Amino acid sequence: MISIIALYKIFFSKINSMWNSLHQSFSTIIVLIFCLFSSPLHAALDIEIFGGGASQIPIAIIPFAAEERLAQSVTAVVRSDLQRSGLFRMVDSVSSVPHEPSEIIYPDWQMRGVNAMVIGATRLLPNGQVEVRYRLMDIAKQQILISDMETVSVKQLRAVAHRMADSIYEKLTGDIGVFSTRIAYVAKQGKRYALKVADADGFNARTAIEYTEPIISLAWSPDGTKIAYVSFENKKPVIHVQTLATGERRAIAKFRGSNSAPAWSPDGKKIAVVLSKKGGSQIFLINSDGSGLRRLTRSSSIDTEPNFSPDGKSIIFTSDRGGSPQIYRMAVAGSASRVAERLTFEGSYNVSPQYHHDGKSFIYIHRNDSQFNVAIQSLETRQVQLLTDSAFDESPSFAPNGKIILYATEIKGRGILAAVSSDGRTRQELSTQEGDIREPAWGPLPKWRRKF
Amino acid sequence: MRKILSIALVVLLSACANKTINPDGEEGNQANTGAMSGENASGSPTVNPLVDPTNILSKRSVYFEFDEYVVSDKYKSMVLSHARYLRDNSNLSIRIQGNTDERGSREYNLALGQRRADSVKRVMTLAGTQDSQIESVSYGEEKPRAVGHNEASWTENRRADIRYQGE
Numbered sequence: 116m117i118s119i120i121a122l123y124k125i126f127f128s129k130i131n132s133m134w135n136s137l138h139q140s141f142s143t144i145i146v147l148i149f150c151l152f153s154s155p156l157h158a159a160l161d162i163e164i165f166g167g168g169a170s171q172i173p174i175a176i177i178p179f180a181a182e183e184r185l186a187q188s189v190t191a192v193v194r195s196d197l198q199r200s201g202l203f204r205m206v207d208s209v210s211s212v213p214h215e216p217s218e219i220i221y222p223d224w225q226m227r228g229v230n231a232m233v234i235g236a237t238r239l240l241p242n243g244q245v246e247v248r249y250r251l252m253d254i255a256k257q258q259i260l261i262s263d264m265e266t267v268s269v270k271q272l273r274a275v276a277h278r279m280a281d282s283i284y285e286k287l288t289g290d291i292g293v294f295s296t297r298i299a300y301v302a303k304q305g306k307r308y309a310l311k312v313a314d315a316d317g318f319n320a321r322t323a324i325e326y327t328e329p330i331i332s333l334a335w336s337p338d339g340t341k342i343a344y345v346s347f348e349n350k351k352p353v354i355h356v357q358t359l360a361t362g363e364r365r366a367i368a369k370f371r372g373s374n375s376a377p378a379w380s381p382d383g384k385k386i387a388v389v390l391s392k393k394g395g396s397q398i399f400l401i402n403s404d405g406s407g408l409r410r411l412t413r414s415s416s417i418d419t420e421p422n423f424s425p426d427g428k429s430i431i432f433t434s435d436r437g438g439s440p441q442i443y444r445m446a447v448a449g450s451a452s453r454v455a456e457r458l459t460f461e462g463s464y465n466v467s468p469q470y471h472h473d474g475k476s477f478i479y480i481h482r483n484d485s486q487f488n489v490a491i492q493s494l495e496t497r498q499v500q501l502l503t504d505s506a507f508d509e510s511p512s513f514a515p516n517g518k519i520i521l522y523a524t525e526i527k528g529r530g531i532l533a534a535v536s537s538d539g540r541t542r543q544e545l546s547t548q549e550g551d552i553r554e555p556a557w558g559p560l561p562k563w564r565r566k567f
Numbered sequence: 568m569r570k571i572l573s574i575a576l577v578v579l580l581s582a583c584a585n586k587t588i589n590p591d592g593e594e595g596n597q598a599n600t601g602a603m604s605g606e607n608a609s610g611s612p613t614v615n616p617l618v619d620p621t622n623i624l625s626k627r628s629v630y631f632e633f634d635e636y637v638v639s640d641k642y643k644s645m646v647l648s649h650a651r652y653l654r655d656n657s658n659l660s661i662r663i664q665g666n667t668d669e670r671g672s673r674e675y676n677l678a679l680g681q682r683r684a685d686s687v688k689r690v691m692t693l694a695g696t697q698d699s700q701i702e703s704v705s706y707g708e709e710k711p712r713a714v715g716h717n718e719a720s721w722t723e724n725r726r727a728d729i730r731y732q733g734e
Contacts, residue, residue: 329709331673351662351704352677373681373705376674389678391703394685396678417678433675440675466672480672487671509672528716554673 162317164199165542171204172287175229179249180214180236186269189247192276193233193283195316196294200284200518201541216252216259224254231260231287233279244268247275251283260286273318281564291516297558298521299323299333299342300532304550310344312359315514315557317545323357324364333556334377334386336403342556343367343377343386354388356403367405378421378430379403380447387411387421387430398432400447411445413453422469422477423447431458431468431477439463442479459492461499467510471517471537478502478511478520489522491537502539512557513537523553616652617731623648627729629687630722633668636682638690649729650691653700663687664728665705666712668721673707680705683727 176194197203206229213219214236224232235249244266251261261282267275274295281292293315302309308330313320324330328347335342336356343356352373357364368374372391376398379386386403389396398412398421412418416436423430424444431444434455442465443455459465464482471477474494481490481501489502489511502520511522517537524533526544530551534543546552616622629642638646653659665680665687684703692698713720 329706331677331707331709347706347709351664351702352706371702373677375677389674391681391685391705396681417675417682419678420672420674433672440672464671466675482671 161546161548162199163544163546164201165544166201166540171202172231173204173206173227173229174283174287175206175208175224175232177208177212177214177232177234179234179247181239182237184239185237185245185272187272189235189237189272189276189279190233192273192316193280196277196280197284199316199543201536202284202288216250219252219254219257221254221257229254231283233283240266245272247272247279249279251286273314277314277316290518291560291564293514293516293519293557293560295561295564296515297339298532299335299556299558300523300552301330301333301554302547302550302552303329303530310342310357312342312558323359323362331554332376333554334379335556335558336379337381337383337559339559339561343379345375345377354386356386356405365405367403368401376419376421378423380423381425381427387423389419389421398430411447412455420467424470425472425474431470433466433468441465442468442477458494458497459499460497465490469511469513471513472515473517478513480509480511489520489535491520500539502535502537503533503542505533508533510554512555514557515560519557521555521557523555624652629683629727629729631683631725631727633721633725635725636679636686638686643690646687646690646729647694650694650696653691653696654694657697657700660700660702660732662730662732663701663703664730665703665707666710666724666726666728667708668724669708669711669716670721671708673709677705677707677709680707680727683725687727687729 174197176190178190182188182190194205198205206227211218211220211223213234215234219232232252232254233249234252235247238246240246246264246266248264250259253260263282265275277294280294284290284292284294296315297312298315299310299312302311306327307325308328309325310323310330310333311320312323323342326346326348330344330346332345333342340360341356341358343354345352345354349369352375353366354368354374354377355364356367367386368388368390370390370392374388374390376389377386384403385400388399388401390399395415396417396419397410398418400409400411401407414434414436416434418432418434420433421430422432427447429444429446431442433440434443437457441457442459443457445455459479462481462483466480468477468479476491476493478489478491480487486506487508488504489508490499491502492499505524507525509523511520513520519534519536521532521534524531530553531544531546532552532555533545535541616624618625623645626645629638629646653661663684665682665684667676667679681703684705688701688703691701711720711724713723
């Protein structure tokens with residue numbers, strides 16, 4: 116019995132290596148790996164903001180002292196971050212430009228309805244570094260809410276501004292800020308597909324890998340060091356995991372047939388994948404280094420798009436076992452893993468589920484007539500809310516604070532990214548000058564910010 | 568007499584060499600598949616049937632209706648010709664690539680394309696082709712042949728393609 120299996124395996128690997136060598140000699144695929152800092156400091160993505168509510172916090176961000184001498188304005192980044200959240204309304208300074216609390220004429224600002232103010236100063240040090248000091252002021256109570264200082268290199272000015280925006284956002288809203296996070300997406304230009312990683316505001320975009328074959332289904336590792344993706348460079352879908360810092364990559368699922376839809380477990384040790392090696396499309400669990408394989412779903416229908424719950428104990432996924440694609444949930448471990456519970460009941464097409472980080476709700480794509488929109492559903496109440504109204508939305512991805520949803524959409528036939536707040540009130544469009552962008556994936560909180 | 572007998576023998580033998588018997592009892596040659604390479608009776612080299620436009624083996628695409636994955640009768644004989652060819656040439660292998668139109672989730676479309684490729688494969692294995700000679704994969708909506716956002720393009724893209732190794 117064992118020798119038969121061994122012979123079978125040898126036979127398969129011979130066929131595989133035959134395919135590989137033939138494809139290598141006939142292929143015209145160009146694979147370029149850029150893992151170093153190569154992009155200029157302008158936004159790869161242009162961002163437009165729509166909506167917002169009456170309940171926005173009025174805030175004044177006063178340009179810092181000596182800031183105009185810096186290559187990069189710190190307050191411009193803080194202002195842009197807070198504005199993009201949709202929760203703040205910028206109030207401009209009319210006459211006074213305070214840099215210290217003692218310089219603030221409170222009645223002037225209170226009269227204009229300003230609740231909060233950011234003031235500060237920058238100082239260029241002899242060693243070329245920049246000292247940035249700032250305070251967040253409560254205008255009504257005339258109190259200092261935050262007082263902080265950092266010394267950074269000029270290159271890190273945007274990063275320090277994002278950290279400031281995070282602190283201000285957290286102090287005034289009570290929620291975790293995501294301004295120091297990154298997003299990944301696929302940019303298609305002509306026949307070239309590039310996997311790009313950028314700051315959450317679209318700046319500092321870097322190409323992690325570029326092919327002349329499609330790349331889809333990006334998935335960040337929970338620690339933010341790697342991205343799993345599906346590439347078609349082998350003339351069929353294969354799952355790769357790439358380490359961002361080094362560019363090193365590894366095919367972790369290259370079984371016979373198709374390999375796709377990678378989803379990391381919250382502890383980063385396993386990846387749920389969809390394989391056709393046993394026929395059809397079924398969900399399996401594999402170690403993040405590609406070893407070990409355990410089958411999770413066992414149906415004769417399509418089971419795909421797995422997504423782990425925050426506690427790692429269950430997955431939600433897309434299945435058409437009921438006759439049309441709907442969203443189901445099942446336990447990962449034990450015998451309970453055979454039973455799947457259906458979660459969506461409205462409409463005939465509900466796909467691409469993603470858990471909220473608190474495990475209590477999930478987003479997905481819901482087809483309404485011929486329109487595909489982002490929906491959010493509470494697991495407890497089963498209540499559904501449609502968040503978008505465009506024609507072709509896909510690939511929704513939660514920000515790690517659960518307050519914003521990034522997704523791919525189309526405007527006049529061109530692929531762009533968009534973001535909508537989880538209450539549906541604020542929307543943004545992120546587009547690029549060159550080509551189409553699609554398959555967004557919001558990265559996790561940086562290690563130093565992780566609270567949950 | 569001997570001369571007539573030997574001529575008759577040669578004629579009989581050459582006639583036999585050109586016929587293949589299928590398990591279902593039909594005589595071969597009906598799709599004019601022939602051997603992969605080699606010579607016909609007159610001694611000149613034959614065209615590779617896989618790329619010969621007059622040969623059904625040069626036809627490689629099975630088309631599907633929206634949401635469909637069953638191989639319709641229109642394409643059965645083409646698929647079966649490939650099945651027979653692979654049976655007769657066990658050193659060959661193919662990849663069946665399933666495709667969908669662009670509407671909907673990319674991963675769900677990858678699975679739908681897989682279903683189409685699997686469906687074509689099943690027709691072939693049921694006709695006797697070895698499972699090991701066929702790998703069924705999917706491109707989903709990622710490699711469309713037609714790039715319009717209309718029914719004509721979508722119809723062209725709902726398709727499974729047969730690719731022999733090296734193509």
